[in-house]
Amino acid sequence: MIAEGFRIVPLGKHERASFCSGVDALDRYFREQVTQDVRRRLTNCFVLADATDGVVGYYTFSAASVPLTALPESLSKGLPRYPVLPAGLIGRLAVDRRNQGQGWGGLMVVDAAVRAIRADPAIYALIVDAKDDHAAAFYARLGFQCFVGHERRLFIPLSEIAKRL
Template sequence: MVGDGFHIELLGAQDRGAFCSGVDALDRYFRERVTQDVRRRVSNCFVLLDAENQIAGYYTFAAAGILLADLPESLAKRLPRYPSLSAGLIGRLAVERRYQRRGLGALLVVDAVARALRAEPAIYALVVDAKDDHAAAFYARLGFHRFTSQSKRLFIPIGEIAKRLSGQGE
């Protein structure tokens, strides 16, 4: 339960036909392809529903790996020398136009963080692939760090989030 009449749940039989975020690629994916990815277990899709159970936003969430070499040296030197680390990937995230600029995108990220914190297998970080510089700036404001080799791929260590939540990261 999220509050203010909104809640997040796994994508089900909701009508996706009218969803419009203003980003054609995200809208087309959500209307035409997301159920195939879910059925094939490529990713899960979580939807933010308003008080009338209309879709206000969505994000996809999947398992991923990140190369140790792609992390900033200051962080990588404190980690085991495994070639890659496990991660959760927010592959796509969009908010319906009429709900934009209300903090709902951040709310979807918080939900993904909560799911990553509860994950049974260990997840080192949450990763996002920003579609453009504006999206990258959004994630950076939420505390995500850029990978050294890819300016639009960002991450935040789950341990960093856990410290912030417990008040130890201040």
């Protein structure tokens, strides 16, 4: 349940200059590059906006694929031998400093999952690239697991999220 007045919408004419997550690369990307990437159809960007349209957080979302061999055997053994599986990549995710630790990051991940479940092309899993151990711990807390041989690239099958929803 999202707090009254807050909503997650495609990036529009939101004020981006003052957004500050504390991670310079994510803030700079949001300020300087994201609109070009969206225009070129390289990614979509969704914004968590408050009642005054202020940006509380954002995430980028694009199509991706997962090699079957990157999944743990416990999962891959139950799947057909397709070389790759369709996925949705949360490329970047950030919450403004003043709003961190209040559940907004988790909510944006759930929002991405709902969009992936509703998408016309089938999507098997959400993928994220955690930028550091803290981010990896955040995603692990939400139920993501590491790809074989990767500590920072994580995934969650949408069937698992759907069960939780």
